Amino acid sequence: xxxxxxxxxxxxxxxxxxxxxxxxxxxxxxxxxxxxxxxxxxxxxxxxxxxxxxxxxxxxxxxxxxxxxxxxxxxxxxxxxxxxxxxxxxxxxxxxxxxxxxxxxxxxxxxxxxxxxxxxxxxxxxxxxxxxxxxxxxxxxxxxxxxxxxxxxxxxxxxxxxxxxxxxxxxxxxxxxxxxxxxxxxxxxxxxxxxxxxxxxxxxxxxxxxxxxxx
Amino acid sequence: xxxxxxxxxxxxxxxxxxxxxxxxxxxxxxxxxxxxxxxxxxxxxxxxxxxxxxxxxxxxxxxxxxxxxxxxxxxxxxxxxxxxxxxxxxxxxxxxxxxxxxxxxxxxxxxxxxxxxxxxxxxxxxxxxxxxxxxxxxxxxxxxxxxxxxxxxxxxxxxxxxxxxxxxxxxxxxxxxxxxxxxxxxxxxxxxxxxxxxxxxxxxxxxxxxxxxxxxxxxxxxxxxxxxxxxxxxxxxxxxxxxxxxxxxxxxxxxxxxxxxxxxxxxxxxxxxxxxxxxxx
Numbered sequence: 001x002x003x004x005x006x007x008x009x010x011x012x013x014x015x016x017x018x019x020x021x022x023x024x025x026x027x028x029x030x031x032x033x034x035x036x037x038x039x040x041x042x043x044x045x046x047x048x049x050x051x052x053x054x055x056x057x058x059x060x061x062x063x064x065x066x067x068x069x070x071x072x073x074x075x076x077x078x079x080x081x082x083x084x085x086x087x088x089x090x091x092x093x094x095x096x097x098x099x100x101x102x103x104x105x106x107x108x109x110x111x112x113x114x115x116x117x118x119x120x121x122x123x124x125x126x127x128x129x130x131x132x133x134x135x136x137x138x139x140x141x142x143x144x145x146x147x148x149x150x151x152x153x154x155x156x157x158x159x160x161x162x163x164x165x166x167x168x169x170x171x172x173x174x175x176x177x178x179x180x181x182x183x184x185x186x187x188x189x190x191x192x193x194x195x196x197x198x199x200x201x202x203x204x205x206x207x208x209x210x211x212x213x214x215x
Numbered sequence: 216x217x218x219x220x221x222x223x224x225x226x227x228x229x230x231x232x233x234x235x236x237x238x239x240x241x242x243x244x245x246x247x248x249x250x251x252x253x254x255x256x257x258x259x260x261x262x263x264x265x266x267x268x269x270x271x272x273x274x275x276x277x278x279x280x281x282x283x284x285x286x287x288x289x290x291x292x293x294x295x296x297x298x299x300x301x302x303x304x305x306x307x308x309x310x311x312x313x314x315x316x317x318x319x320x321x322x323x324x325x326x327x328x329x330x331x332x333x334x335x336x337x338x339x340x341x342x343x344x345x346x347x348x349x350x351x352x353x354x355x356x357x358x359x360x361x362x363x364x365x366x367x368x369x370x371x372x373x374x375x376x377x378x379x380x381x382x383x384x385x386x387x388x389x390x391x392x393x394x395x396x397x398x399x400x401x402x403x404x405x406x407x408x409x410x411x412x413x414x415x416x417x418x419x420x421x422x423x424x425x426x427x428x429x430x431x432x433x434x435x436x437x438x439x440x441x442x443x444x445x446x447x448x449x450x451x452x453x454x455x456x457x458x459x460x461x462x463x464x465x466x467x468x469x470x471x472x473x474x475x476x477x478x479x480x481x482x483x484x485x486x487x488x489x490x491x492x493x494x495x496x
Binding site for chain 2: 057059060062063215
């Protein structure tokens with residue numbers, strides 16, 4: 001298993017990914033839709049998968065003695081690694097943004113708080129469950145799955161933002177008021193739970209799809 | 216070494232129909248057939264890259280349906296020239312590739328690189344078509360595999376490189392422990408080195424026998440057109456006619472003393488060509 005993950009990280013994920021995720025620094029821009037800053041990891045993943053397709057990665061992978069479910073798992077590990085890296089890189093920028101730069105809050109959306117990261121996890125889970133099982137219907141087609149996922153991601157984020165902003169719970173979920181931190185942490189953990197569930201379902205569906213593919 | 220039993224795979228416009236054959240240990244077997252005959256599909260089905268609809272594949276006593284990964288670690292296969300990760304250096308891609316093979320023989324790999332004049336610092340896209348084939352063969356051979364399955368390994372190679380490669384195949388089977396199955400259109404390569412021939416046409420197995428037996432059991436006959444009687448037409452496998460003459464392939468047993476024809480020993484190409492002109496097609 002570790003060999004196929006090594007192969008993904010060494011050959012498939014482009015090195016520029018580790019720079020691209022630094023664009024999470026956009027969170028420090030005052031009054032900005034912060035999810036934009038969290039989206040660049042998908043640009044990196046899209047470029048990585050497209051480049052892998054150009055490099056005939058599916059032919060290379062087919063030449064290896066690896067069970068198909070491990071190939072699926074390795075792709076999921078790649079996604080999860082890059083997504084978590086994106087979130088990890090965003091945390092210090094979120095702290096800088098909240099504590100030093102945008103002390104008055106974000107006027108165009110969620111502040112970079114626990115709720116924001118919970119929503120980010122939810123959106124990432126939705127991306128995973130759209131892109132990966134779709135990709136594994138063929139093992140190489142990536143364009144339409146990614147476009148559909150990004151479109152859904154934007155719509156979902158806008159809906160969640162509107163729901164929070166128009167909700168009577170806005171004071172609890174948005175902002176940085178200390179007394180509501182437990183609520184926002186609850187949203188964060190809910191987001192993580194949904195992310196884990198969607199990614200797990202994505203893995204199961206991807207295995208089922210990929211088993212049927214003739215390489 | 217390799218046993219294929221009743222392999223079937225149906226596509227909308229093509230099927231592999233009940234293909235069965237056995238590969239003996241210590242020999243080179245050539246797998247021939249026209250373009251689209253089903254060679255690659257059969258090889259991919261053996262390797263479970265294409266899922267067969269039915270049939271059983273056994274390699275060294277292990278069932279492919281049960282021990283796929285263990286089997287794949289012990290066989291070498293190459294389904295085309297190496298052209299993946301073309302912009303990467305050979306060393307980088309092979310560095311990843313070899314981690315998957317516990318029996319990888321680094322010394323043998325270095326020796327094959329030297330033998331084929333391959334430089335690990337070169338990018339794969341900088342290799343000629345022939346060199347890409349050689350790299351694929353070097354990878355398959357460096358796994359210390361007991362069975363090598365190679366799809367068109369000699370295509371794209373110049374005659375000198377092809378001859379070198381055939382020598383390598385002969386060296387591999389010399390010990391009597393390893394077998395080679397390779398598909399090709401270049402039947403002259405098989406005449407030089409194959410012990411057994413498997414011939415497939417439209418997804419059906421036509422011939423499966425020792426090469427010498429196949430050559431001896433067929434005759435290439437020719438003569439004046441009027442010698443191609445109705446009786447002879449019914450006995451030949453396939454024939455070609457010109458304005459005055461004909462040539463045909465016939466089973467040695469089907470020739471009779473009354474036939475006024477010139478008899479020659481066919482080569483594998485003749486056999487392949489005339490079987491594809493079979494009357495029933």
